[in-house]
Amino acid sequence: MNKDLAEIITTYATQTHEELARLLLGKSKDNLIACLNDLLTIYINDKNSSTLREFITVSVAGYEHSTEKLGYNGFKQDTKITGKPINCEAKPKNIQSKNYENKKNKPKLNGEGGFNDYTYKRLEKDKQANLNLLCSGFIDGELQYILEFPFDAICDRLEQELKKLKGPYLRSATFNFSHYKNSKELKIVYINKMSIEQNKRFFNKKFYQFLMESK
Secondary structure, rough: HHHHHHHHHHHHHHHOHHHHHHHOOOHHHHHHHHHHHHHHHHHHOOOOHHHHHHOOOOOHHHOOOOOOOOOOEOOOOOOOOOOOEEEEEEEEEOOOOOOHHHHOOOOEEEEEEEEEEOOHHHHHHOOOOOOEEEEEEEEOEEEEEEEEHHHHHHHHHHHHHHHHOOOOEEEEEEOOHHHOOOOOEEEEEEEHHHHHHHHHHHHOHHHHHHHOOOO
């Protein structure tokens, strides 16, 4: 983090809004642009928070982002069929290329996602929620793709995962592209083929082929 950005963040957290405003007004335009770029880079690559990646996924897919902790990640009106809101859950994954070759377990983008602390009760709720899944992939914070498909495409997979349940909830119920690839309603709502081709090594081979052969 550069010194100017560190100063701005510290001032925001410890001083008044007036003092922060004076600090910002004293910075040059180029300096502020550099600070904003650094802040976005840090935030979008944060391993402990996917908030910004979630917002990008939901917004680019045409949904209104929701910040409610216990609700779904976004919604939009279904004007063509029922008129009821369509909910969405975003499942973004980010891979950082720095020191990638030195990592023992090299992660690959495979259209994956997961639900934490999952239960049969939650499964039944999600089945009734008019819910779509948005699986997205990022590399160093750059969006590569967004796939959209209905929740029922992964119901069988989640039911299989719940068979592992030994307590009140399953810590992590996971799925990937292989579990929903045959859905007739699977859509690619965003794709950056140029970046995907340049970053081929970060993708599962079959998933990469699917993305590059898509129209």
